[in-house]
Amino acid sequence: MSLLLNGLAASNGIAIAPAYLLVGSDLSVQKEHTNDKNHEVTRLHDSFAFSQHELRIIRDQAHQQLGQRAATVVDTQLAMLNDPAFMAAIEKEVREHDFTAEWAVRVVTDRYLDLFEHQNDNDYLQARGMAMQDVAKRLLSHLLAVNLPDPQQPDHRAIIVAKNVTPTDTAQFNRHLVAGLVTDEGGRTSHFTIMSRTLSLPAVVATNDATEKIHDGDLLIVDGIHGKVIVQPSEDELELYRLLAGQFAREQEAWGALRDQQTVSVDGRHFEVAANVGTLADLDDARQNGAEGIGLLRTEFLYMNQAQLPDEEQQFTAYKQFVTAMSDQRVVARTLDIGGDKKLGMVPLPEEANPYLGFRAIRVGLARPEILRPQLRALLRASAYGRLAIMFPMVATIEEFRQARAILDEEKEQLQAAGVKVAQDIEVGMMLEVPAVAMMADAFAPEVDFFSIGSNDLIQYLFAADRGNARVAYLYQELHPAVLRTVKRVIDAAHAEGKWVGMCGEMAGNPMATPLLMGMGLDEFSMRSSQVLQIRALIKQLSTRHLQPLVHRALNAKTAPAVSKLVKEFVPALEDK
Numbered sequence: 220m221s222l223l224l225n226g227l228a229a230s231n232g233i234a235i236a237p238a239y240l241l242v243g244s245d246l247s248v249q250k251e252h253t254n255d256k257n258h259e260v261t262r263l264h265d266s267f268a269f270s271q272h273e274l275r276i277i278r279d280q281a282h283q284q285l286g287q288r289a290a291t292v293v294d295t296q297l298a299m300l301n302d303p304a305f306m307a308a309i310e311k312e313v314r315e316h317d318f319t320a321e322w323a324v325r326v327v328t329d330r331y332l333d334l335f336e337h338q339n340d341n342d343y344l345q346a347r348g349m350a351m352q353d354v355a356k357r358l359l360s361h362l363l364a365v366n367l368p369d370p371q372q373p374d375h376r377a378i379i380v381a382k383n384v385t386p387t388d389t390a391q392f393n394r395h396l397v398a399g400l401v402t403d404e405g406g407r408t409s410h411f412t413i414m415s416r417t418l419s420l421p422a423v424v425a426t427n428d429a430t431e432k433i434h435d436g437d438l439l440i441v442d443g444i445h446g447k448v449i450v451q452p453s454e455d456e457l458e459l460y461r462l463l464a465g466q467f468a469r470e471q472e473a474w475g476a477l478r479d480q481q482t483v484s485v486d487g488r489h490f491e492v493a494a495n496v497g498t499l500a501d502l503d504d505a506r507q508n509g510a511e512g513i514g515l516l517r518t519e520f521l522y523m524n525q526a527q528l529p530d531e532e533q534q535f536t537a538y539k540q541f542v543t544a545m546s547d548q549r550v551v552a553r554t555l556d557i558g559g560d561k562k563l564g565m566v567p568l569p570e571e572a573n574p575y576l577g578f579r580a581i582r583v584g585l586a587r588p589e590i591l592r593p594q595l596r597a598l599l600r601a602s603a604y605g606r607l608a609i610m611f612p613m614v615a616t617i618e619e620f621r622q623a624r625a626i627l628d629e630e631k632e633q634l635q636a637a638g639v640k641v642a643q644d645i646e647v648g649m650m651l652e653v654p655a656v657a658m659m660a661d662a663f664a665p666e667v668d669f670f671s672i673g674s675n676d677l678i679q680y681l682f683a684a685d686r687g688n689a690r691v692a693y694l695y696q697e698l699h700p701a702v703l704r705t706v707k708r709v710i711d712a713a714h715a716e717g718k719w720v721g722m723c724g725e726m727a728g729n730p731m732a733t734p735l736l737m738g739m740g741l742d743e744f745s746m747r748s749s750q751v752l753q754i755r756a757l758i759k760q761l762s763t764r765h766l767q768p769l770v771h772r773a774l775n776a777k778t779a780p781a782v783s784k785l786v787k788e789f790v791p792a793l794e795d796k
Contacts, residue, residue, distance in 0.1 A: 221452045224426045224433075226401070228446035231471075231749070232421030233464040234399030235457065238437045238450075239377035240430060241368050241388070246359045248321040259313045263306075263320040266361040271300050273357065274387065281390035291500045292390050295350045296357075321362045328355035353385040373397070378439045382430050392420075399441040401429045401448050423448050474752035478509035482755045484737065485762040492755045493549070493745040495723055499537075502544055504748040509755060512548040514671065514745020515723040516541055518555055518594065528590060534597035542605030549606045551671060551721070551745075552598055553650065554623075555590060556580045556612040575676075575685065580613030580650075585622055595630045602642035610671055612650040617659070620649055620666060650723075652676035657705045660712035670713055671745070674724030678702055696779040697726040698735070703774055703782070707739045714740060721745055731783060733757050734790050735773055738766030760792065 253259045278293035299305055305327070312323035331351050360367050370379070370388040378399040381388075397420060405424035421443030433439065433450055440449040440460050444467065449456055482490045493514030494505035505513060521529045521537055542550050557579065584591035598609055611623045624647055634641050648669035649656075654677070656663060660670070674697065679685060681701055684694035696702065706722075713720045721743030726732050728746030733754055736744065740763075744754055769789040773782045787794050 222450040224448040226423040226426035229424045230422035232443045234421045234441040236398040239373045241381040244365045251319045252317040259320045266358045269361045270357045491743040494748045508748040508751045513550040516552040531593040538601035551608045581611045603640040608646035610648040614649045615653045660709045664712045664716040672722040674726035698782040699779040738770035
């Protein structure tokens with residue numbers, strides 16, 4: 220009899236193959252002190268050297284077998300191990316607190332990992348957290364003399380089943396033998412799931428207990444479309460999934476044909492479907508997946524795990540790469556968004572009882588112009604090489620936006636006076652995340668060139684519910700009429716002033732929300748790269764005119780489930796969502 224396991228659909232596709240359990244090693248450590256600090260420091264240095272040597276070998280193998288994207292995953296970890304500040308922080312724990320090398324590694328890496336927790340909406344920060352976990356495991360394996368599991372061991376086509384999969388595990392996969400992935404833990408934006416999508420491997424994550432329920436050699440069906448794993452399937456289930464696999468392959472081929480086409484609805488309305496990116500590797504994904512622009516460039520990647528703030532030249536070089544790569548397609552860069560649960564070691568922030576509502580984002584930028592001004596100068600210089608737009612995050616009042624824009628205008632005038640080339644038509648807008656701004660959208664609209672709705676924060680603020688808190692996560696309801704009315708209010712206010720509106724939160728990539736957002740007039744959808752072609756294909760099947768009755772009824776509904784039912788009635792293709 221077959222067994223069904225449910226998880227999160229992390230990478231689309233269907234795979235049928237035997238299971239291979241990639242069992243992790245015991246790397247648990249206890250708090251211990253040492254009487255020989257010099258010996259512990261020597262052990263620490265050795266563990267860094269051994270880890271660096273291993274990672275260089277893995278990187279070269281990954282580049283040869285899987286391409287530059289896989290090698291970049293390993294380069295991230297090498298950069299961490301090569302960071303003198305990282306090594307110094309661990310050594311400090313040994314010398315000042317008499318900790319053993321193992322416990323010092325655990326203390327420091329846990330401190331870093333605390334910065335990356337609950338980053339469900341930030342692929343880049345989640346990836347950095349995953350890389351740090353991987354680095355910690357590798358260092359501890361050498362200090363404890365424990366071998367890490369070998370992902371290259373399978374000699375036959377198999378589905379990898381593991382508690383979790385590290386970035387370096389994926390970089391070592393034999394792409395001809397690994398058919399799919401199943402894990403107990405992880406999320407849709409974990410580094411290995413991003414790699415799974417890059418390698419077109421079906422993946423189901425967060426099953427909780429797959430490693431307990433599945434044995435080596437069990438035949439599996441991995442349904443990466445719906446987030447299901449079937450253990451020891453029946454003949455009927457095998458036949459059904461072979462048919463579904465064929466349908467999926469044909470669907471993927473049809474989506475691929477859209478890459479070079481514009482996204483136009485049945486009644487001729489053009490929409491822009493863009494990608495959210497946080498690294499140059501993400502940029503490659505965006506282009507390969509048919510993104511029509513970058514709707515959110517997270518600039519935090521330049522600041523993470525650095526001992527000091529990046530200077531103007533470093534930032535300019537990075538931003539220039541993004542705008543030149545996208546050519547005449549728009550790149551919307553968000554200025555530094557720190558605070559809340561995103562902290563930087565080189566920018567001390569106060570401890571706050573409620574950091575999500577505290578000193579963060581543009582509030583930090585305005586209070587610390589020595590951070591904001593170099594970034595704006597770098598962005599202005601990069602604007603000469605493509606189509607760049609700039610937006611400020613977490614704006615709450617018109618005065619904040621005016622102050623930020625005034626600083627931008629000052630820097631622009633100074634650059635031009637110095638003979639530095641700057642684009643003349645830079646669009647300057649803001650993230651719309653604060654309900655007060657939505658209520659005042661008609662007053663903001665004449666001042667901005669565009670709004671980009673950050674639906675993740677906007678929704679949690681509307682419902683006064685931290686979406687990272689499992690006990691109140693049920694209140695995070697993208698299809699709730701209160702959310703839809705708020706979005707409609709913003710779109711109408713912007714369009715009345717001839718301004719465009721985008722959305723760059725998870726809602727933008729939710730197919731159930733697409734018909735509603737189209738009907739309300741959203742101009743730009745920005746999402747994870749892997750979602751772009753699916754949303755583009757859906758938009759091309761729909762007519763904005765025919766969606767108006769749906770929008771009217773949804774805005775007057777009472778609950779999110781009622782809206783979901785309406786969407787499925789109007790768009791039968793979404794019945795299984």
